[in-house]
Amino acid sequence: MSNDIVLVGAGCMGAALLPGLFKGFQKSRILVVDSSSSQRKKIAAMGVDVSSSIGDVSGGATIVLALPPDRFAEFASSTSVLSGHPGLVISVMAGVRIATIEHALQVCNVVRAIPNTPAEIFKSMTVFCAAASISFFCLELAERVFSLIGETVRVENEELMDPATAICGGGPAYLSYFAECMRCFAVDHGFNDAQSAFIVGQVFRGTGSLLSVGDRRPMQLCREVMTPGGTTARAVDVLERNNFKGVVGDALLKATTHSQSLGYRVEEAENGRSYR
Numbered sequence: 342m343s344n345d346i347v348l349v350g351a352g353c354m355g356a357a358l359l360p361g362l363f364k365g366f367q368k369s370r371i372l373v374v375d376s377s378s379s380q381r382k383k384i385a386a387m388g389v390d391v392s393s394s395i396g397d398v399s400g401g402a403t404i405v406l407a408l409p410p411d412r413f414a415e416f417a418s419s420t421s422v423l424s425g426h427p428g429l430v431i432s433v434m435a436g437v438r439i440a441t442i443e444h445a446l447q448v449c450n451v452v453r454a455i456p457n458t459p460a461e462i463f464k465s466m467t468v469f470c471a472a473a474s475i476s477f478f479c480l481e482l483a484e485r486v487f488s489l490i491g492e493t494v495r496v497e498n499e500e501l502m503d504p505a506t507a508i509c510g511g512g513p514a515y516l517s518y519f520a521e522c523m524r525c526f527a528v529d530h531g532f533n534d535a536q537s538a539f540i541v542g543q544v545f546r547g548t549g550s551l552l553s554v555g556d557r558r559p560m561q562l563c564r565e566v567m568t569p570g571g572t573t574a575r576a577v578d579v580l581e582r583n584n585f586k587g588v589v590g591d592a593l594l595k596a597t598t599h600s601q602s603l604g605y606r607v608e609e610a611e612n613g614r615s616y617r
C-alpha cells in the first residue's frame with residue numbers, strides 16, 4: 342500500500358496501531374500528529390515523522406483518528422484541511438458516530454472502528470462499520486488496514502459499535518484485570534512474583550488458543566474442566582452464587598451506555614459549534 346497515512350493521536354491505542362501500519366505501508370509516509378510533546382518524542386525515536394498539527398494532507402492519504410472522543414470537537418474546529426478530503430478517514434474513537442465525523446470534518450469516506458491493544462502484536466479484534474456512502478476503494482483499503490493488525494468483523498448496523506466498544510475495546514482490560522486477580526492469589530499462596538506472572542500468563546495463552554481452535558463454545562471448555570463435585574466446580578459455584586455473569590453483564594452495559602453518551606456529547610458539542 343502506498344498511500345500516505347496520518348495518525349492523529351498516538352497514545353495507547355494509536356501507538357498500538359503503528360507496528361501494523363509500518364508492516365503494510367512500507368512505501369508510504371507515515372505522519373503522527375499528537376498534542377503531547379513527550380508522546381511525539383517517543384514516536385520520533387522510532388524514526389516516524391511527528392507534528393503537533395495536521396498541516397497539509399494529500400488527497401490519497403488515509404487519516405486515522407485515535408484521539409480521545411472529548412478532544413474531537415476541538416480538533417475538528419482547529420482544522421479545515423480535511424474538508425472535502427476524498428481519501429479514507431478511519432476513526433477508532435469510542436462513541437463518536439459516523440455522521441458526526443462526516444459533519445464535523447466535511448468528509449465522506451468514513452469508517453468507525455473499534456480495535457484493541459493486542460493490535461501492537463498483530464492480534465487485534467477490530468469491529469468496524471463503514472459510512473453508507475463509502476467508496477468501494479476506501480472500504481477495501483479499510484479492510485486491508487484492519488487485517489494488518491489482526492482479525493476483523495464488519496457490521497452494517499452502527500448501533501452495534503457501542504457494545505463492540507465495551508466488549509472489544511475494553512476486553513483486554515477485563516481479562517488483564519482477571520489475570521491480575523489470579524496473579525495476586527498465586528503470590529498470596531506462596532508463588533513468587535515471576536512464577537505467578539508466568540503461570541497466569543500461560544493459563545491465558547493456552548485457554549485463548551483453545552478458544553480459537555475448533556468450534557467449542559467457552560462454556561463447553563469450562564464444563565470440560567469441571568469434574569462434577571471437583572475443585573473447579575467448587576470455584577465456579579462461588580462465581581455463580583455471586584452472580585458473576587450478572588456482574589460482567591452490568592459492567593459491559595455500563596461501558597456500552599457510556600460509549601453512547603460520549604457519542605451524544607460529541608454530537609452536541611459539534612452542533613453547538615456549527616450554530617455559533
Ligand SMILES: NC(=O)c1ccc[n+]([C@@H]2O[C@H](COP(=O)([O-])OP(=O)(O)OC[C@H]3O[C@@H](n4cnc5c(N)ncnc54)[C@H](OP(=O)(O)O)[C@@H]3O)[C@@H](O)[C@H]2O)c1
Pocket residue numbers: 349350351352353354355356374375376377378380407408409410412415416433434435436455456457458510511
Ligand atoms: N485504549 C484502548 O484500548 C482503546 C481501544 C479502542 C478505542 N480506543 C479509542 O482510541 C482513542 C485514543 O485512546 P487512547 O487510550 O490511546 O488515549 P490516550 O492514551 O490518552 O492517547 C490519546 C493521545 O491523543 C493526543 N491528543 C489529544 N488531543 C489531540 C489533538 N487535538 N490532536 C492530536 N493529538 C491529540 C493525546 O495527547 P495529550 O496527552 O496532549 O492529550 C494523547 O497522546 C480514544 O478515542 C479511545 O476511545 C482506545
